[in-house]
Amino acid sequence: MHQNTVDPAAKWLVQKYGGTSVGKFAAKIAEDIIPEYLDQHKVAIVCSARSGSTKALGTTNLLLKAASEALQRTSNPSETPGTMSPAGVFNRLTNYQSPFTSPGKSSPTSATPGISLGMSPMHAATPTFSETVDVIRSEHINAAKAAVRNPELLKELESEIERDCESIRSFLFATQVIDEISPRSRDSIIGFGERLGCKLVATILRDRGIDAEFVSLENIIPLSESDNFVDSETLDQDFYDRVADVVAERIKQCGNRVPVVTGFFGPVPGSLLRQVGRGYTDLLAALLAAGLGASELQIWKEVDGIFTADPRKVPTARLIPIISPEEAAExxxxxxxxxxxxxxxxxIRRKIPIRIKNVENPSGGGTVIHPDPDVEGVTNGADPSYPPVIPTTSAAKASLALASPYADKHSPLRQPTAVTIKEHIIVLNVNSNRKNVSHGFLATIFGTLDRFGVVVDLISTSEVYVSMAIEDNYDKKMLDRVVRELSKSGTVQVIRDMAILSLVGKSMRNMIGISGRMFTTLGQGNVNIEMISQGANEINISCVIDGRDAVKALNLIHQSCLQIRPEGERGRGAFRR
Structure with a gap:
């Protein structure tokens, strides 16, 4: 079987595949992508939980749904989570169907469908979460049948899927009996998604002649290590460095086999979902790349890379071949x-580049997020198909100056890297009632936001006036409470259905006139600006506009600031006087 290269000088390459890639393109990944890298690299693969035919049928969403269903009150509406008496727990235990019984299947632990504690079969009822687990099971069984051709491998995989789904069912049954799901238990529940997805991918690889090994990281962090951090609010970099080392050591044990690694890496202190969120698979891939000293971390998506604007909204958007970490973060x-x-x-702190690639276009170069700011192209988002122009006549020089008033006379044409829009924004304007001194006014505003956990995307302040842009994803009642609290400090105005337009570029620090060009373009396009803010790192200029103007503004700024094509002779070199 095809294995990782035996060349001792070969470096590791970590590839991360998202849920959609695993759900729709697993066979393509096994046939067209991974084999291309095995002879030159030691490849490690990290997979997210498999997506479904719809977003609601995604494995992680279904697992979270099942977790919620396990705590739903069905027999006694007066019960609330965490308040059940010991007698209530016993009654629930004796009046439940076995979690090991699926529709159409006999229980492996009992001849009757109920638990053998004196319960009559007629009282048995299938828990709602069990039906959700059956959906997860059927989604993965169907995917396995569609992609795995070897009957023996298929049979083995189906058994693994059945076994894991029964484990999920048992786990959820236990949580329903004790009437509680702790943060760590919720982590464990969603961790089943990566197990199922990685087992599917590993089997498809073996089916295609690649010697793959499924690697579960659910117990990679020792419990003693975990307990030391149980009371931590946040995990420090030393913790993540240790995780990187222990994960890398586990992967090296695979020898020449291709490891297929779960993105879920166990009971992280304080809960993985709370500490990291649902992007933990990307984090694990990054930690693995850091621990292995990989030559590159590849993030495989369903797009060619990072564009100068959203290509779905801006037809003239171009692929950015190389970008700085600061720009990518913005x-x-x-x-x-x-x-x-x-x-x-x-x-990036380990000087490892990240490449964004497309599973549907594996031969494309993608976009490289490069850690070295001095690499050519990192500080200039210009399309390489339009090389710098050498003006040779006074007319050409005048044309260039007119087209790009912020270009340095002695350096290649500079322009921003990308323009992006963030929709569904609310603007909160707070005008002080002047009963507070300025520092007390601002302290009260920020204290209120902190108390309610409100994250501010943009802010513009003066002594007695604050404008803040926040995402419109908060509960209405909670947001009303925030507004009432802010009203104690002054008059509050709430403006909904707004959008943040951001022009990003590392070289913008030295672009004289770029702000003027941006806002003049919006003004000429009849796009009203509600507030303006420039990032502290000076590589973005952002403004808040009406959400109805978002797509129009995006195209206007892209055409004005990112599609500069000066007339004149083409050639390579710096501008001359």
């Missing part, structure tokens, strides 16, 4: 789905 903050900045930092 694009992530302001609406583009790139890589979470914290995840990115785990590999």
């Amino acid at each position: 694009l992530t903050y302001y609406g583009s789905e790139v890589v979470h900045p914290f995840t990115m930092d785990q590999v």
